Amino acid sequence: MQQESLVEYGARRVIITITAIFCALLEIVDTTIVNVALNDMRGNMGATLSEIGWVITAYAIGNVIIVPMTSWLSQQFGRRNYFAASVIIFTISSFLCGNATTMWELVLFRFIQGLGGGALLVTSQTIITESYPPEKRGMAQAIYGLGVIIGPTLGPPLGGYIVDHASWPYIFYINIPIGVIATLLTLQFVRSPKYGEKKSASEIDWWGISFLAITVGSLQYVLERGQEDDWFNDGVILSLTVAAVLGLFFFIWRELTYKNPIxxxxxxxxxxxxxxxxxxxxxxxxxxxxxxxxxxxxxxxxxxxxxxxxxxxxxxxxxxxxxxxxxxxxxxxxxxxxxxxxxxxxxxxxxxxxxxxxxxxxxxxxxxxxxxxxxxxxxxxxxxxxxxxxxxxxxxxxxxxxxxxxxxxxxxxxxxxxxxxxxxxxxxxxxxxxxxxxxxxxxxxxxxxxxxxxxxxxxxxxxxxxxxxxxxxxxxxxxxxxxxxxxxxxxxxxxxxxxxxxxxxxxxxxxxxxxxxxxxxxxxx
The missing domain is CATH 1.20.1250.20 (MFS general substrate transporter like domains)
Known part of the structure; x- marks a missing residue:
């Protein structure tokens, strides 16, 4: 069976598990660590309260767009390569976030960081699940769950400590050494399943990708900004709600009828x-x-x-x-x-x-x-x-x-x-x-x-x-x-x-x- 060929044993399994957990932690801690630094960022960049909210929104939108596509992207580029590329994108954009000089530079780099981070969580889970034999899957999920549950809790105290004792760019810089080590371990130890042939550019489900991005991107924006912008009394929120509903309808239709769905x-x-x-x-x-x-x-x-x-x-x-x-x-x-x-x-x-x-x-x-x-x-x-x-x-x-x-x-x-x-x-x-x-x-x-x-x-x-x-x-x-x-x-x-x-x-x-x-x-x- 295909999944059994990916089962690992001994030290190799331990290294793969630790690598995957660190990558999952990187992604999750980053979703909450920023919250406590928003005031410092706002003062440093002269941004309004509404503008600084985009630092969180941009990351969440990038994140939620890429998550449903991870399985297909792993298939297209090979899971090890895609996972390593995601860690590299996440690490480089963390450096760029720390060096951002304007508000909208920071928002752009946070969006790119979200695109890199989205793969870390889901692919980590898949790598850990497939590295253990079926009878040990419960323990595998327990190990993975440690990172996912502890991550959101670690973020605020860690962010608070860094902001109190250093400055806000360091909440991004701490990702860099972990990212470098995780990339090297991924390239050395993680294996890719054999998925079959890659799709040519003409076979790629470009419409599916577009509908997915419109749906989840619009929905995430509406959820993040709705209360602040007075929900449906705001033209942008109303337009994006309609876009999300129509995007979802066409996305489901496309994925159920196309031979190579995203x-x-x-x-x-x-x-x-x-x-x-x-x-x-x-x-x-x-x-x-x-x-x-x-x-x-x-x-x-x-x-x-x-x-x-x-x-x-x-x-x-x-x-x-x-x-x-x-x-x-x-x-x-x-x-x-x-x-x-x-x-x-x-x-x-x-x-x-x-x-x-x-x-x-x-x-x-x-x-x-x-x-x-x-x-x-x-x-x-x-x-x-x-x-x-x-x-x-x-x-x-x-x-x-x-x-x-x-x-x-x-x-x-x-x-x-x-x-x-x-x-x-x-x-x-x-x-x-x-x-x-x-x-x-x-x-x-x-x-x-x-x-x-x-x-x-x-x-x-x-x-x-x-x-x-x-x-x-x-x-x-x-x-x-x-x-x-x-x-x-x-x-x-x-x-x-x-x-x-x-x-x-x-x-x-x-x-x-x-x-x-x-x-x-x-x-x-």
Whole structure:
């Protein structure tokens, strides 16, 4: 069998695994490390808040365009060559990002970095999966999962430390030595499967590539910029939404009718992969959504530094790392993946409900500890079983195609999660604020006494009576705004938890599809 010919043993397998994990880590850390440096970049380049957001958007668009094409590109150029080329593009563009002198130079280099980075994640997963024999695939996914789960958590504290102790270009420069070593190891140790003949330029699915770029590029832009640009009240957002919908329609039509499609949609006939693709979207939604909302809350409401917010997430990431090999062993012993996924979703619900109960305008750091440990346990239970379930009944070339689908859906799930949470917080904030203000009776003795006490406090510090009274009203306004924001974050935790809890029964029903998945896989090609 083709996939067995790629199985590695001994030191060679260890080196290939480490190389693939480092490449996956490079890509994932880079998606979050930039967040904490945006203020420094903005000041350094004289950019507006809206413009600096493009540093994240450009990378995400480049990333999500290339992910579905990775299987085809591996086939066209040979997996080892394509993987090495991606690492080189990523490393060179990291250097260029650090040396960018204008805002739009940086955005262009981030887009190119995203094109290089998109392949790293999916191809790493395929390389690791195919380097292990089928009975050890659970452990292989556990090892790969370490990088994917820890990466988003490492980004903020690492970025915070670099920005505090050096300058923002160094968040890009740290990629260079790792990239050079990864390139040399890839060229030396990674092998390419024999895919058959390459396609000539006339056979390449140029229309498919165009429709794919239009669809995912437009969708990613809409998700990243929608809230800031007031969604469908903005002409660009509306136009790109239409472009994404039409692009998707023509892309699906093209891929199902063309003899050499850029993305092999027919692999989705596999029942396990279909379920795994949906679950990967949910995983991305929860993983990136919760990684996004906690620093937002701790920095925005509690006034923590970026480094403090990042360090808060480390115990949870270590818990996930500790869980990974245990889950891998459980899968190897035949425990059904869907049971582990269901337990993971229940744990994620407990974490979210816990967050809903504990957050206040002055929640302390110790309050988060056990809640985030539960999140770490839940993420460990979700990631590996979902990946193993998705790829369990695929063979040979299909593994790469399946990994591309799950990778893209995890990325899009994260984008949807961040976009929806940002919009949700903003809308709930307005709602809670209006509600709180409507209950605030200016003639109430309690309100009058509070304002007078605060005003007297300001006067005692040297203000005149009029300025003291104005400052007291501003203080009351600030308290209302803060309380409304906290209530909005409480809602985010609650609804995120309910979403995962509702999915549990559907995950348990997957049990009947297991054999079906195997039949589908054997019937294909």
């Amino acid at each position: 993305v092999e949609l027919r692999v989705l006939k596999n029942g396990n992969l279909r379920v795994g693709t949906i679950l990967s979207f949910l995983l991305g939604f929860g993983l990136y959504g919760s990684t996004f909302v906690i620093p937002l809350y701790t920095q925005g409401v509690l006034g923590w530094t970026a480094t403090q917010s990042g360090l808060l997430m480390i115990p949870a990431a270590l818990t996930t790392a500790f869980m990974m090999p245990i889950i891998g062993k459980m899968l190897e012993r035949g425990i059904p993946q869907q049971y582990l996924v269901a337990i993971g979703m229940v744990l994620f619900f407990i974490y979210s409900f816990w967050g809903f109960k504990i957050i206040t305008p002055d929640t302390g750091e110790p309050d988060f500890f056990w809640m985030l440990i539960v999140r770490g346990l839940g993420m460990g239970m979700l990631f590996i079983p979902i990946t193993a379930l998705s790829l369990s009944s695929l063979k040979g070339q299909q593994i790469g195609q399946g990994a591309a689908f799950t990778g893209m859906m995890r990325q899009l799930g994260g984008s949807f999660g961040v976009a929806l949470i940002t919009t949700f917080v903003s809308r709930r904030n307005e709602l809670h604020r209006t509600d709180l203000v409507s209950k605030l009776d200016i003639n109430s003795p309690d309100v009058v006494n509070r304002v007078n006490r605060t005003a007297a406090n300001f006067v005692s510090k040297g203000m005149d009576a009029k300025t003291g009274l104005q400052s007291a009203y501003k203080s009351l306004e600030y308290t209302i705004t803060k309380q409304a924001t906290v209530m909005s974050y409480m809602d985010v935790f609650l609804y995120l938890g309910v979403l995962f809890l509702v999915c549990v029964p559907f995950v348990l029903l997957v049990r009947n599809n297991k054999q079906q998945g195997k039949l589908d896989a054997s019937a294909m090609h």
